[in-house]
Amino acid sequence: MAPAATADRLLAGPQFSAGAESFAEHRARLGPLPIADARNGLIDTIERSGLLGRGGAGFPVGRKWRSVGARSGGRAAVVANGAEGEPRSAKDRSLMTLRPHLVIDGAILAAAAVGADDVVLYVGMEHRAAVDALVRAVAERPLGGGPPLRIVEAPMGYIAGESSAMVHYLEARDARPMAVPPRPHERGLGGRPTLIQNVESLAAAALIARHGDEWFRATGRDLTPGTALVTVTGPVAGTGVREIEYGTTLRELVDAAGGLTAATDAVLLGGYFGGWAATEGRWDEPLDPASLSSRGLGFGCGMVAFLPADACGVWATSRIMEYMAGESARQCGPCIFGLGAISGALRRLATGAHHDGDLADVTRWAGQIAGRGACHHPDGAAGLLQSGLRVFADEFALHERTHGCSRPTAAARRV
């Protein structure tokens, strides 16, 4: 893992090589948990901070806490979402592994703020180091004072982190999304209002609770305040998780990560719920949720995955859609059949085995599946696909016309 960039906040503290920060170190570095303040005014502070959720959708954290708090009657539930099923993302598991007490602080503070007496730390079972760090961290914390903390290992799979699937799993050990409404913040665990918050969002809230909203707003160079964890992959010297100030440019991020090791023309921003973007003309644009969305892109889960210039975008898009089709919970027709058909046609286009009309079908289906599932899985897949069709339009056309590829080497298919 790369060392943190300049904006260390979430990742401040001991060297990463030292592993998980102990409770003693954490307490010495950040002081006691301001639990009394959490019951009194923390939601206002979080709202003023402008903190956005870091699970991917970027919903304002304070507004979510207020919504759960208004319904809780003191018996809401809090779920810290550390499922991180996004295949190439590593920021949540790194945060839980290195700074488990910051995540736990955030969950306890959220519980106090919204009035919850049940706290679940929901961690992807495949993230063993994160599970171990949290188990040790919970054991290190002094007894008494706060709500009981339960660690539940999330099953494998992309969809296990979806909020209604998570509630379904915690209630019935069935990690499939449920038909909504009611939404979890209205009626979730045990029928109680349930705050589901990504672990990075909770860690950020734990810092805001100590240092205040003005401290938080002092970072962030463009429209969105604060810092965020990102996962950088592709032909970059220092791949891995870094913390950046919102508004950092793509060029600055790459420089901080030691520069490119090969040419790149396209980047996947925001993960599989985000989309492809051409890098040309974008190097000096800010990585900021609001600016990105005004340009039809998304910050999402903080994934910045560069595609090497000698790799085929049609193939890369096909691989992602194959994954998304395979990760469907297989409950809703448009997702089961739509993603399956799209994945099949893309595979044919990528390998030159396509039929007449495959590209036209894929293009038509891409516009049909969004909004037609019980959860947002097909919406994310459709967005990713549309971005691929746009960014790699020339390559798609060439594949369709020639049944070949402009990059006819093994390297083209390494992603």
Add this chain to the structure above:
Amino acid sequence: MGDVLRIDRIRCDGYGMCAELLPEHIALDDWGYPIFRSGPIPHRLVPLARRAVEVCPVLALSLVRERAHPSSDH
């Protein structure tokens, strides 16, 4: 304000009877699953929409009075 069709996508098995009754408002995709036109059901089609709700073999459809629903769980 107006009546809107709500569908339980998990229940829907693509029988397509709703689209037969209400082609002005419901199309079917290549696999027989309904695609709804956005917005409320025009007043004159409401009786047919009610009928579509009644004939759905898996009870996936309901007709509800549209209301503001600004909340989100993201």
